[in-house]
Amino acid sequence: MNSDWQQFLQSRGAFIENGQVVHFGEPAEDIRRSGSEPILADLSHFALIRFTGEDAQTFLQGQLSNDVRLLNGRNSQWAAYCTPKGRMLATFLLWKDDADGYLMQLPTSLREPVQKRLSMFVLRARVKISDASDEWVRLGVAGPGAAQIVEAQFESVPGAAHELLATTAGSVLRLAGECFELLCAPEQAPKLWTALAAHCRPVGSSRWDWHLIRAGIPVVLPQTQEEFVPQMANFELVGGVNFKKGCYPGQEIVARTQYLGKLKRRMYLAHLDSEQAPMPGDPLYSADMQEQASGMVVNAAPAPEGGYDLLAVIQTSSAASEPIHWKSLDGPVLHLLKLPYPISA
Known part of the structure; x- marks a missing residue:
């Protein structure tokens, strides 16, 4: 500064x-x-x-x-x-x-x-x-x-x-x-x-x-470097990826993710009722994944109504069917909110 x-x-x-x-x-x-x-x-x-x-x-x-x-x-x-x-x-x-x-x-x-x-x-x-x-x-x-x-x-x-x-x-x-x-x-x-x-x-x-x-x-912050391909964090949905531009590091994998196979993780907007602040990189859990993390916090900030609003990359199947918990299977539950743009797997 x-x-x-x-x-x-x-x-x-x-x-x-x-x-x-x-x-x-x-x-x-x-x-x-x-x-x-x-x-x-x-x-x-x-x-x-x-x-x-x-x-x-x-x-x-x-x-x-x-x-x-x-x-x-x-x-x-x-x-x-x-x-x-x-x-x-x-x-x-x-x-x-x-x-x-x-x-x-x-x-x-x-x-x-x-x-x-x-x-x-x-x-x-x-x-x-x-x-x-x-x-x-x-x-x-x-x-x-x-x-x-x-x-x-x-x-x-x-x-x-x-x-x-x-x-x-x-x-x-x-x-x-x-x-x-x-x-x-x-x-x-x-x-x-x-x-x-x-x-x-x-x-x-x-x-x-x-x-x-x-x-x-x-x-992306230091805690989340190398954690996500762009589509996991909805980056192509906010205009951050051009699929016609040609080669760059990782381009082949990013293109393959877009055109071949099914994307298993997406980024969601959520609210967390907690007095403790969630941090980028914090793991998220759901019952269907048992002890394996089903997601990760990307960014978080205090919400006007109390608690915290956050962006989190989550297993799409878990987000669709299971409560998502912060930091452990018995941790506070995330309340998923609507993003300003549509997402699809």
Whole structure:
């Protein structure tokens, strides 16, 4: 997090730990009101990797699950970086930054290892990979009326998911529904934050994460690396996989999963009534699988009505017929909710 920006947020009451805004003094109230009011969140818990050079597009095209050639500076896309076995090492947002540059936004905890791994495959390609996290301040605005609030500051607002609008005040990206990401230079950020805070409730990073969870968008974290092929986490359903683009690590297995055989696991949205927080990577159990785990928590965040909302990859047969329990067969039961998009095995 940019040091000047951190000082500004702290002057506005932010409690910051490990470069991440935890809350603004009323965490319980933030949780309770985040489902019914527009929220404003600093997104420094995500990092940026910049790719520049004549071969940047070709390099990324050969590494990622989506078709980088479709990025034109006015849009973004979800994409994944997979192992040769098709298991996701990271999920991220990708967009074109300038004539030959691209920005990849992913959890801060994964920035260094993913950047290092990708750098190993540059070889003789004319590509430069660098950490661009402090070059931009990124803000999240979400919830009821978010579009009108954003439009008041930028004079226009993207109408469709993944549309990117660049203005003199910064860039606006619509992720899904009423979730917007705003990018601006650090020196412009205090003025923009102040204007937005007049209409939104400043909150910690978990409130933004909750909106992504409710939108059914998975975020791979260190605890869940190499656990899922993209389809297990519904990643093709949110536009994160292009099946016509050609080769990339794991492409053969991802394609085989799509066109051959039956997918045995899918990601579900669920609610858990618990005072203890579920964590990414926590195992899930059902009676039909006995002592073998039938699923895993992907992401979780406190829910406005109490307890936690979460995304979980679960055996489809278990989800259809059995109660799903958290951490043990006698643990709390997950209550499955409806995702904003249809899923099928």
